[in-house]
Amino acid sequence: MKRETLYIDHMEGGIAYRDQNRKDGETYKRLCTLPYDTLIPEGWAYKMTGSVRNAIENHIKAIQLLAGGTYVNPTTGTVVPVGYWLSTRLHMEGDSPLRTWIINLAKTYGVTPEYVFLQWKLYTRDQVPESNADYMVFDLKFRRVHVTPAERMLKKFPDMPPRENCLTDMACPECGSRDYFKITMSSVFEMFDDGTGDHEDTEWDGTSACTCGECGHEGTAADFTFEGLDELIEANQKSDEDKDK
Numbered sequence: 001m002k003r004e005t006l007y008i009d010h011m012e013g014g015i016a017y018r019d020q021n022r023k024d025g026e027t028y029k030r031l032c033t034l035p036y037d038t039l040i041p042e043g044w045a046y047k048m049t050g051s052v053r054n055a056i057e058n059h060i061k062a063i064q065l066l067a068g069g070t071y072v073n074p075t076t077g078t079v080v081p082v083g084y085w086l087s088t089r090l091h092m093e094g095d096s097p098l099r100t101w102i103i104n105l106a107k108t109y110g111v112t113p114e115y116v117f118l119q120w121k122l123y124t125r126d127q128v129p130e131s132n133a134d135y136m137v138f139d140l141k142f143r144r145v146h147v148t149p150a151e152r153m154l155k156k157f158p159d160m161p162p163r164e165n166c167l168t169d170m171a172c173p174e175c176g177s178r179d180y181f182k183i184t185m186s187s188v189f190e191m192f193d194d195g196t197g198d199h200e201d202t203e204w205d206g207t208s209a210c211t212c213g214e215c216g217h218e219g220t221a222a223d224f225t226f227e228g229l230d231e232l233i234e235a236n237q238k239s240d241e242d243k244d245k
């Protein structure tokens with residue numbers, strides 16, 4: 001049997017995870033894509049299990065932890081901002097040199113010149129003739145948004161129900177379920193000859209083993225916890241209600 005071999009393809013807008021043993025035209029078969037801005041994996045090619053899926057998911061997790069900062073491409077050393085949402089609007093005017101423009105824009109939006117330059121390159125790559133490139137002024141609207149894990153979850157599963165008691169901020173990262181979780185807890189039980197009786201308070205923390213009651217996804221309780229998730233859901237519901245008024 002041919003073994004799947006993962007190829008991590010760093011592209012302009014994100015990472016493509018490819019299977020080196022399967023061709024798709026000129027390139028390798030794409031298994032999944034991770035955009036640098038949303039950091040939400042897209043377009044899983046087929047139901048994958050096992051080591052390749054694990055390797056991809058671990059790689060994605062590591063990059064998601066960098067949200068709001070930068071990711072350094074290990075092959076080329078290129079620095080890419082990750083976890084930012086960017087909206088751009090383009091118009092041409094004047095003849096300010098590119099460098100000044102970049103530095104001023106970076107100051108205005110409180111981001112680094114490298115970040116502005118990178119976005120400028122991404123935006124103009126296919127649209128601006130080389131000769132004009134240094135003398136174009138763009139009106140770029142940067143929204144510097146640090147995407148939290150809770151925001152990412154809500155984007156992935158927008159219909160998540162609220163929880164306000166024991167399961168506050170908990171959800172399955174795989175299927176979005178918030179019904180119930182099987183968590184390994186410790187407690188002190190009364191033990192009799194015919195079995196166990198009452199027990200004291202249960203104890204568990206982020207390192208406790210946790211399984212989704214819905215899909216069986218396994219991890220630690222920390223993997224299932226998204227700080228601020230229920231505050232976000234509540235805020236969204238409020239704004240929906242306000243819209244309805």
Ligand SMILES: [Zn+2]
Pocket residue numbers: 172173174175176177212213214215216217
């Ligand atoms: Zn699940």
